[in-house]
Amino acid sequence: MERTKEVDIQDKPKSREEVVISIKGLKKSFGEKDVLRNINLQLKRSENIVVLGRSGTGKSVTIQCIVGLLRQDAGSLKVFGNEVSEMSDKELKQLRIKIGFLFQSGALYDSMTVRENLEFPLTRILKLTDQAEIDKRVEESLESVGLLDAIDKMPSDLSGGMRKRAGLARTIIVNPEIILYDEPTTGLDPITSREISDLILSIQKKYKTSSIIITHDMECARLASDRVLIMNEGEYIAEGSFEELHKSNNKTVAAFFKDIA
């Protein structure tokens, strides 16, 4: 049974219409607070979805449910057709190799250099042993985020933008099919934010990844989104392209776009 599921995760046909994440009626509460009330979402292959919403509306909780960091209370959450809540630890580990997760802070392991941070998933998850191949993949990955010069630096020596780029390099080094971005541009200056947004877009084109991007940065949403979802009080209240939502008459939706020309 376990074996069949592992094969399912790896061997799905890769058509652009294929739904890689399917969420129906997702609910999650913490104590008496309903954080996710009714989440419905379908992410297709090579699609970038941007989720906008006020802080505390459950955006991060949704993507934490997708990678199995949190378990939903009700509803269905399927990744590559497999129900996440029914997966064993082994199946979840197998699934997580296919999903990259970029944390808000970059979440670099601060006792390791940038090189060691990138080597970590290669040696522990992909179990690579050939040092030449490891070095090649580390350098390729850092080059694609423009951070090759910082290969032997410690995370504490990097700026906020460099940390996020290093985090992104660590995320893409295992060639994930889906990348979940948790506020990738928060805390960065406008120029660096723009660079990160461009990077997200170029990674999607280069690696054909599907992405869910949680952000408050409207420029990032405009640049990187194929589709935008607006989240309010634990559910998606609007969906469409950036331009469509820009013209929306809904007060909550319009509030996000009011400073956009």
Next chain:
Amino acid sequence: MAEQVVIPGWKKWFENIGDQVWFFFKFFRNIFTGGFEWSEFVRQCYEIGYRSMMLVGITSFIMGVVLIVQLRPTLVAFGAASMLPRTLSVSFIREIGPVIIAIICAGKIASSIGAELGSMKVTEQLDAMEVSGANPTQYLVVTRILAATFMVPLLSVIGDAIGLFGGFLALNLRDSMSFQLYFTKVIGSLAFTDFIPAFIKTIFFGFAIGFVGCYKGFNSNKGTESVGIAANSAVVTASLWIFVIDAIAVQVTSLLFYN
């Protein structure tokens, strides 16, 4: 984001015990499953063992000196000054050395593990490891607990030797005794039943220090304040466990060897 739920104290206490038991089984399961992280284990042995050596050495030396200075007037009053090496060695090897060194290690090692893992949790490094498909228990917990279990007994043996040497120097401040005579008396007054149970209990001390440090760090809340709380709570809990283990060890040793 998550609302704070008010849980009754007794329920929280039982939940905490359950969590610790689960953490304990997770640790054991991860020793034998998957690959062992040798390089991280060696690094932790260096961090925990070598980097604590100076502190343990200085403390043990001072303890040896202080014990001789304190014991001397009493023994001299009974005309038993020649018993000083024997009294020091038995008390130091059996009890004072292992317990004091373990307390020092709890302060240094448990707090540093608690703070390190706590800050890794705050900065989402533990989550990052988990979602990448790696096993944080195997990489972070197993290596640290085993390193503490191996290194605290070693530190204790080294600390014992340094403490006895401190006693020799203190003895020669007021009296005169050759190095050879002092250590002949020290070794002659010790039996395996003094050394072995004391050594065995330091293995448990080391395990408790590593386990508590890892548990507190791993289960800290997500806030900068919780890093300090994890470190502080690790020291307090590990120190308490050292005394509990010591009390049990003394009872067991008495039953097995001294009755």
